[in-house]
Amino acid sequence: MAMVRIILLTLLLVGTGEARPRPNELGCQKNLRDLGTAIEMYSTDNQGQYPSSLKAICPQYLASIPTCPSARVDSYSASYTSERRPDSYVVYCCGSFHPSHVNHPAFTSVHGLVERPGATTLGTCQENIKRAAQLVREYRKKHKKLPDKLSQVAAPVCPGSSAEYLYHPRPNRQDFVLECGGLSAHLGDNIRPYQPRYDSAASAGVVSEVSPVVAAGPPQPEPLGANQMQLAGLMALAVFLGLVTLGPRAR
Numbered sequence: 024m025a026m027v028r029i030i031l032l033t034l035l036l037v038g039t040g041e042a043r044p045r046p047n048e049l050g051c052q053k054n055l056r057d058l059g060t061a062i063e064m065y066s067t068d069n070q071g072q073y074p075s076s077l078k079a080i081c082p083q084y085l086a087s088i089p090t091c092p093s094a095r096v097d098s099y100s101a102s103y104t105s106e107r108r109p110d111s112y113v114v115y116c117c118g119s120f121h122p123s124h125v126n127h128p129a130f131t132s133v134h135g136l137v138e139r140p141g142a143t144t145l146g147t148c149q150e151n152i153k154r155a156a157q158l159v160r161e162y163r164k165k166h167k168k169l170p171d172k173l174s175q176v177a178a179p180v181c182p183g184s185s186a187e188y189l190y191h192p193r194p195n196r197q198d199f200v201l202e203c204g205g206l207s208a209h210l211g212d213n214i215r216p217y218q219p220r221y222d223s224a225a226s227a228g229v230v231s232e233v234s235p236v237v238a239a240g241p242p243q244p245e246p247l248g249a250n251q252m253q254l255a256g257l258m259a260l261a262v263f264l265g266l267v268t269l270g271p272r273a274r
């Protein structure tokens with residue numbers, strides 16, 4: 024019984040430990056928020072246009088480019104990209120300074136802070152694009168031809184951009200390609216260039232995989248946080264107590 028209780032306690036602590044961002048990550052998130060604020064201030068003074076590089080915001084809108092506590096170098100400037108019409112930008116902590124969160128946290132004009140991959144509407148967009156493809160296939164089966172326009176099948180739209188998917192019937196009039204046209208809709212997710220895409224001619228018509236832009240920067244694991252230290256101690260204790268409890272019975 025004691026063993027069960029210890030295991031449950033350990034599992035509980037594992038859960039809460041993972042949910043809480045590490046101190047270095049919080050510092051990095053704050054840096055990105057500060058950068059976002061400065062970038063917005065710049066755009067207000069420049070007819071809505073975002074700066075072409077982060078250099079443009081210093082020192083008028085931000086004293087200097089902050090440093091991520093994990094990276095200890097400027098891990099933001101190289102990642103910054105902006106676009107015009109629609110005006111958008113993305114900036115992120117470039118590299119693997121926060122383990123398992125490559126190129127994150129990120130900050131985008133569309134989503135604000137994106138703490139980790141998969142925290143935006145990308146998953147829903149992938150589901151929607153598959154649903155749209157299904158509707159096109161049903162239309163093709165019923166009418167023996169592809170629809171001319173996607174609006175003929177009342178397809179769902181991308182949740183990030185609220186825009187209809189780009190629809191390209193192939194010359195053979197049987198196959199088609201659907202693409203998420205919202206260039207800035209999923210900027211925070213495994214960053215760019217990335218758009219969910221469906222090709223009915225590809226094997227199983229799968230939505231293309233995420234292709235992360237992994238920029239230079241050696242992997243530098245963060246030192247163990249307080250939570251993990253605590254956890255490691257508890258695990259050891261659980262194993263020890265387990266051995267003590269089970270020991271006599273095993274013999």
Ligand SMILES: [Zn+2]
Pocket residue numbers: 051091092093094098116120121127128
């Ligand atoms: Zn960082």
Ligand SMILES: [Zn+2]
Pocket residue numbers: 148181182183184203204205208209219
């Ligand atoms: Zn989309």
